Amino acid sequence: xxxxxxxxxxxxxxxxxxxxxxxxxxxxxxxxxxxIRDGAIVYGEIGREEDLPIGWTDRQDAGxxxxxxxxxxxxxGFNVGPHSWKKYLFPSRERLWTAHKTGTSFEIAPExxxxxxxxxxxxxxxxxAGLDVSDRVFDGKVHDPGYHARRTxxxxxxxxxxxxxxxxxxxxxxxxxxxxxxxxxxxxEILSPARHYFLVEVGTEAGAxxxxxxxxxxxxxxxxxxxxxxxxxxxASMGRTLNVDGIHDLxxxxxxxxxxxxxxxRCLSCTNCTxxxxxxxxxxxxxxxxxxxxxxxxxxxxxxCFNLEFTSLHGSSVRKSGLSRYRQWLTHKLxxxxxxxxxxxxxxxxxxxxxxxxxxxxxEEVAAIRTVPSKPGxxx
Amino acid sequence: MASERMAAPAExxxxxxxxxxxxxxxxxxxxxDTVTLVLxxxxxxxxxxxxxxxxxxxxxxxxxxxxxxxxxxxxxPRELVHTxxxxxxxxxxxxxxxxGETIGVRGPFGTGWPIDRATQGDLLIVAGGxxxxxxxxxxYEILAHRDRFDRIEVIYGARSPKDLVYYDELQxxxxxPGVRFQVTVDAAGRDWYGDVGLVTARxxxxxxxxxxxxxxxxxxxxxxxxxxxxxxxxxxxxxxIWLSMERNMKCAVGLCGHCxxxxxxxxxxxxxxxxxDVKARMMLREV
Amino acid sequence: MSGHVxxxxxxxxxxxxxxxxxxxxxxxxxxxxxxxxxxxxGEFLFHEGxxxxxxxxxxxxxxxxxxxxxxxxxxxxxTVGPRDVLGxxxxxxxxxxxxxxxxxxxxxxxxxxxxxxxEAFEARPEDGYWFLLRLVPVxxxxxxxxxxxxxxxxxx
Numbered sequence: 001x002x003x004x005x006x007x008x009x010x011x012x013x014x015x016x017x018x019x020x021x022x023x024x025x026x027x028x029x030x031x032x033x034x035x036i037r038d039g040a041i042v043y044g045e046i047g048r049e050e051d052l053p054i055g056w057t058d059r060q061d062a063g064x065x066x067x068x069x070x071x072x073x074x075x076x077g078f079n080v081g082p083h084s085w086k087k088y089l090f091p092s093r094e095r096l097w098t099a100h101k102t103g104t105s106f107e108i109a110p111e112x113x114x115x116x117x118x119x120x121x122x123x124x125x126x127x128x129a130g131l132d133v134s135d136r137v138f139d140g141k142v143h144d145p146g147y148h149a150r151r152t153x154x155x156x157x158x159x160x161x162x163x164x165x166x167x168x169x170x171x172x173x174x175x176x177x178x179x180x181x182x183x184x185x186x187x188x189e190i191l192s193p194a195r196h197y198f199l200v201e202v203g204t205e206a207g208a209x210x211x212x213x214x215x216x217x218x219x220x221x222x223x224x225x226x227x228x229x230x231x232x233x234x235x236a237s238m239g240r241t242l243n244v245d246g247i248h249d250l251x252x253x254x255x256x257x258x259x260x261x262x263x264x265x266r267c268l269s270c271t272n273c274t275x276x277x278x279x280x281x282x283x284x285x286x287x288x289x290x291x292x293x294x295x296x297x298x299x300x301x302x303x304x305c306f307n308l309e310f311t312s313l314h315g316s317s318v319r320k321s322g323l324s325r326y327r328q329w330l331t332h333k334l335x336x337x338x339x340x341x342x343x344x345x346x347x348x349x350x351x352x353x354x355x356x357x358x359x360x361x362x363x364e365e366v367a368a369i370r371t372v373p374s375k376p377g378x379x380x
Numbered sequence: 381m382a383s384e385r386m387a388a389p390a391e392x393x394x395x396x397x398x399x400x401x402x403x404x405x406x407x408x409x410x411x412x413d414t415v416t417l418v419l420x421x422x423x424x425x426x427x428x429x430x431x432x433x434x435x436x437x438x439x440x441x442x443x444x445x446x447x448x449x450x451x452x453x454x455x456x457p458r459e460l461v462h463t464x465x466x467x468x469x470x471x472x473x474x475x476x477x478x479x480g481e482t483i484g485v486r487g488p489f490g491t492g493w494p495i496d497r498a499t500q501g502d503l504l505i506v507a508g509g510x511x512x513x514x515x516x517x518x519x520y521e522i523l524a525h526r527d528r529f530d531r532i533e534v535i536y537g538a539r540s541p542k543d544l545v546y547y548d549e550l551q552x553x554x555x556x557p558g559v560r561f562q563v564t565v566d567a568a569g570r571d572w573y574g575d576v577g578l579v580t581a582r583x584x585x586x587x588x589x590x591x592x593x594x595x596x597x598x599x600x601x602x603x604x605x606x607x608x609x610x611x612x613x614x615x616x617x618x619x620x621i622w623l624s625m626e627r628n629m630k631c632a633v634g635l636c637g638h639c640x641x642x643x644x645x646x647x648x649x650x651x652x653x654x655x656x657d658v659k660a661r662m663m664l665r666e667v
Numbered sequence: 668m669s670g671h672v673x674x675x676x677x678x679x680x681x682x683x684x685x686x687x688x689x690x691x692x693x694x695x696x697x698x699x700x701x702x703x704x705x706x707x708x709g710e711f712l713f714h715e716g717x718x719x720x721x722x723x724x725x726x727x728x729x730x731x732x733x734x735x736x737x738x739x740x741x742x743x744x745x746t747v748g749p750r751d752v753l754g755x756x757x758x759x760x761x762x763x764x765x766x767x768x769x770x771x772x773x774x775x776x777x778x779x780x781x782x783x784x785x786e787a788f789e790a791r792p793e794d795g796y797w798f799l800l801r802l803v804p805v806x807x808x809x810x811x812x813x814x815x816x817x818x819x820x821x822x823x
Contacts, residue, residue: 096397099439099441101442105401105481108398137635138635144396145395148393252643285636287444296441303637318627320666336640539822564746566819568743569742569743570731570733570769573771575729576745581808
């Protein structure tokens with residue numbers, strides 16, 4: 001069978017999904033995707049299709065997340081969980097190099113680059129946008145060697161969202177829900193009493209190559225229409241909005257808005273939002289010596305701008321108050337990112353809202369900052 | 381087949397995190413807590429070309445890395461000079477480094493002093509404390525091309541006479557024609573014949589033409605803020621005032637996020653900023 | 668006062684930056700009683716505890732303001748020079764200097780008589796007000812400096 005060309009569409013029956021998984025594996029990919037662990041849908045190894053959260057969904061709101069049984073057996077009938085794909089491309093802990101003592105000197109051995117090729121199965125539109133943001137951070141002006149190696153080999157299998165999550169706001173961020181670009185393969189799950197199948201769109205030659213031995217059917221007009229309708233319905237049912245009009249100047253010109261004080265009273269500086277955020281990239285380094293002191297490993301691990309030591313300088317911290325740290329996070333995410341990477345740092349996935357233990361809602365905070373601060377003595 | 385794609389290795393990119401080995405050639409005590417190290421690249425390590433004002437990450441085995449400005453002459457790239465104050469675990473150990481030992485170096489990083497922009501008029505350099513070392517490469521460059529500038533004035537402030545770095549060189553600079561060099565300290569004994577007071581107290585005494593002056597400031601943030609404000613009042617254009625900011629540094633290449641200062645990475649967009657760009661930020665707390 | 672009058676062109680109150688923009692009548696009145704003085708390096712303008720009888724307009728040189736305790740060497744906490752003024756202990760009781768003032772190098776100044784100044788202020792409070800408006804920023808600057816010295820900004 002000849003490889004499909006970019007832009008072509010086919011159908012894949014639900015019963016043949018396993019063929020796609022085995023095609024990925026035989027092509028040498030390590031398939032990772034959504035799976036249930038500890039009461040949440042996280043990303044992990046997908047050895048067989050039963051590892052996927054078939055028939056499950058997630059109910060999300062500010063500060064709450066709950067798994068529920070679906071009334072159908074949809075394979076991708078949920079949204080995003082506490083994990084993001086960054087944990088594979090930018091691991092939470094990664095060794096950068098190792099130094100060995102040699103007499104009175106030392107030598108540094110670079111970290112061997114792993115040859116793993118990931119296939120991310122089930123990337124949502126917002127997550128593709130997040131990948132684009134991460135590429136600008138780690139593979140733009142400067143190349144992070146580990147990220148670059150893993151990213152170069154990555155296969156992106158996108159899935160259209162069949163429903164809006166409780167904290168999603170991708171429509172207003174312009175990042176979803178429709179998967180339009182930046183994928184190797186895109187799947188839309190179409191589920192009717194009569195037929196359960198996927199519309200498959202080829203995004204790249206690498207995507208087409210995987211499909212060579214996968215049983216596919218033709219995609220007709222009604223299949224595409226059904227897929228479009230699903231995405232349109234998702235977009236229409238999205239409950240949250242973040243107004244991004246002039247947001248860069250809005251935030252940078254309001255560092256003393258009274259709202260920061262109000263949100264700071266709730267914020268616990270727990271770092272959850274930065275850990276679950278697909279684009280938060282802050283990290284620190286630490287030296288891990290062996291017991292003899294002859295060998296030291298330089299590791300990096302995720303850090304957060306909510307940590308007090310994050311800005312330590314001359315034995316103190318620049319951002320001591322919770323207020324300044326929340327302000328830094330939000331202002332950076334929605335404004336500073338444009339200066340640094342020519343994009344917003346927010347993709348509208350809603351993870352920071354769901355996983356905030358006190359339910360701080362980024363969309364609500366921005367809306368509050370938009371309201372003119374009430375000055376003492378001013379008429380209401 | 382996808383396997384063909386994977387067989388092609390990922391295009392190798394330079395590793396920005398790998399320190400290169402340098403040998404300590406000399407160690408000079410500047411003050412009780414500050415030393416100047418001269419480093420030389422180990423065989424196989426290329427000389428480090430830099431711009432005045434840039435910094436390196438210095439790695440001390442087995443403790444870790446710190447950001448230190450380059451304080452030598454850029455026309456001698458085989459002699460890498462760093463002046464280091466013992467302030468934490470790593471810097472304390474670096475100040476104890478002895479000739480023959482190896483120091484890891486990553487760099488150079490960041491922006492340099494915009495020396496070329498200063499050639500259209502007078503130049504005023506204001507350094508406070510350990511703010512002089514990052515300005516010394518600029519001084520070397522400026523003095524080597526003295527004819528390109530009109531008036532040149534330098535004000536250097538320190539805590540006390542014994543906290544002055546480059547003491548012998550200060551005498552040379554002070555006696556050099558064509559440069560007015562004022563040194564002021566916060567407090568002194570009777571053996572000090574120089575000025576006592578803030579660097580800002582020396583400003584009314586300068587003879588630069590404010591509207592045609594470029595100013596380079598380096599020192600504690602509060603000192604730079606007060607000096608920039610005073611220069612502003614004197615009529616030095618804010619776009620012609622440049623200052624070197626300091627924040628926590630880890631990666632030095634704009635990846636780790638620690639050094640963010642408003643929408644800027646100090647390691648990549650700085651450390652040298654125009655006062656016009658950071659004026660508003662400097663007035664805010666905890667940015 | 669150990670200074671002596673020199674043969675250089677006489678110093679004029681109106682030429683000192685402190686009195687820029689002052690009412691000429693006021694300048695004339697206080698200038699009439701002004702004397703010119705010089706000190707060699709190492710000579711004292713005054714000592715802590717001495718009666719404060721003068722306001723100094725410095726034109727040349729450098730003066731160190733020193734503090735000390737019996738058990739430690741004198742510490743210079745500030746130097747002042749040309750264009751600066753020195754001393755305001757004469758303005759308010761008990762009219763005694765709070766520190767030593769020592770010439771670090773040859774210094775030349777106009778010395779205004781404190782009694783003349785105080786009388787002038789009593790006679791025309793608007794002159795006193797003008798004078799204070801000039802003096803308070805100088806005091807403010809020195810206060811700011813003292814605060815920054817306490818912060819020990821170079822100490823890290």
